[in-house]
Amino acid sequence: MTAEQRRPRPERRLTGQSASPGLAAGRLVVDRRAALAERVAGTPAEERAALDAALAAASERIADLAGDADAMGGEILEFQLALLEDSALSDPAYTMIDDGAPAPDAWASAIDAQIDDYEAAGDDYFRARADDLRDLKDRVLARLADAEDGDRVPGPDSILVAADLTPSRFLEIDWIRCLGAAVASGSASSHVAMLARARGVPLVVGLDGDIAGLETGAPALLDAVDGTLTVDPEAESEHAFAGRLAADEAARAEQAAYLDRPAATAAGEAVAVLINVDDPALLDAVDPGHCDGIGLTRTEFLFYDRDGRERDGRDRDGRDRDGRGGVDGLPDEETQYRAYARLVAWAEGRPVTVRTLDAGGDKPLPGLTAEDEADPFLGLRGLRLSLARPDVFKVQLRALARAAVEGPLKIMVPMVTAPEEMAEAAALLDAAVSELEAEGVAARRPELGMMVEVPAAALSVDRFDAAFFSIGSNDLVQYVTAAGRGNRHVARVYDPRHPAVLELIARVASHGRVAGVEVSLCGDMAGDPELLGLLLDAGLRTVSVAPSALARTKAAIAAHGGGTG
């Protein structure tokens, strides 16, 4: 529905919380997947008719698209069209409907069987077709939810509105075309929020109000600084927003001036600013000269594909990837080695800190993490899991020791609680290095440091034998305040400014100074200019932030008075 067809509507403002700051003015794209959940199934005859109509509508749309597509896109669409016309695909769905299944369930089940079959293929090419089928699955489901295809794929200058946004969905979206998002669920410390901050995508979460009543195409202003979404804005609102956008642009330009200089406080004290890497593909857009290295690499990217499902054999760039021959089909040593060596090469001699697999908690990894945990955040996660699965851990340690030959790579282990765990990790690393040496494989023992995110570790930090400490503020805040980082109901309690949090940070920083051990902080606190001052006051002089936060972090450091030294 175009703007011309719509009657003017009164301005509405929905409020939520900012999860990734930024401003965007555009047109809404309302993701109707939620509508699917509310869809009421009819009789088998009605469901049959619904699926008929959805398949026909999807075919028609694909045929249209194929007409405009380039050769490669056209080939994929032709394939999808042929699939839609093939009763071998739809018959099982109709059979399920006759047995009483709702049309969306029946369709999903029928096409999932095909997707599974492609994913099981030994051949990269056939495995890659699973994505085409997934796309087809979504197209038809969107039709069953009475939504336009346009609702699925945000166009240029759009603002996505959805009941929920999963990491997989987030990674699918082209955030050049789509300017930002507002979602009803989630919290500022969820993983989607982290992804959004890493890419500088404005995101509002916990959006209140009637999302289903919003219309795709409606003009809207997303204010992911104050956490509001204004739909059908009045001219006055638009004008004020345009002013803020311009000021924001100017501020960004000003901050950008700090990018290629080393960071220092107003008092001239140097502060090292490194970057967090959750997806190496992001590095293509980052100049290594703008940072002091990589302070945190989340190696989960190797273990999860973009849908959060395991290992479909392709990396995020969509390239086919071999190397799923490791333990339980996890990435093998060679694949991991290549990924780590790539980071080291990118950093051009700057330190690269790689965190070992941090699965568990809210990042389950089927087949690896425990499935019967009532409290995964207090369970077998991080280093605890790695020590429980030395077979998996060792593959990663070997790959890291090999990549350390290429440059200054450091290993960091997450979720350490007791010094014995560090000792055990160190012994496994020594063993991995000896093994490689015995095999005649080039290897170097990287420095082994630890994350400080468990309050017990922060309080007894002087008992740990570690080459460096990195404070993981996201988890530290969650464990100190006993407030889940992804739980919006307690978002107010999850307070990084809590004196207990700041005291623990100061304590770790102080230990580092006394013992001559580097202490950094790699959580979201570092990327928030308002909190950064508190960290500098607490004595920290090394921070690691999302690449998109580099400029504003350096600018905020320059504006800081200095003080404690």
Place this chain on the structure above:
Amino acid sequence: MSEEETAEGRVLLTHEVGLHARPSVKLTKLAKTFAAKVEVRAADAEAWTDAKSIVKVMALKVPQGTELEFRAAGADADTAVERLVRLVEADFEEGSGDGGTEAAAS
């Protein structure tokens, strides 16, 4: 109809990535233009597959260098097999059919 026309043919699949999406689409589209029942299989396989179903043809996941067998039963069985063999021989390129066929259009 008792004396139903049948035909069989074999051809080596040379396409570089095997029987993938584009060739399969062309193959099934061409197969569907015939009234005859048309089936395909890798030469060493036991089961025959409906050559008019993209889902089934793709499920074969036939790699390059496989010998394909076609068989058809019905009024235009001979033509069907002949044309399908020719399509594979021509590496699924345009104009491999008799011109004006669906398979040749892209």
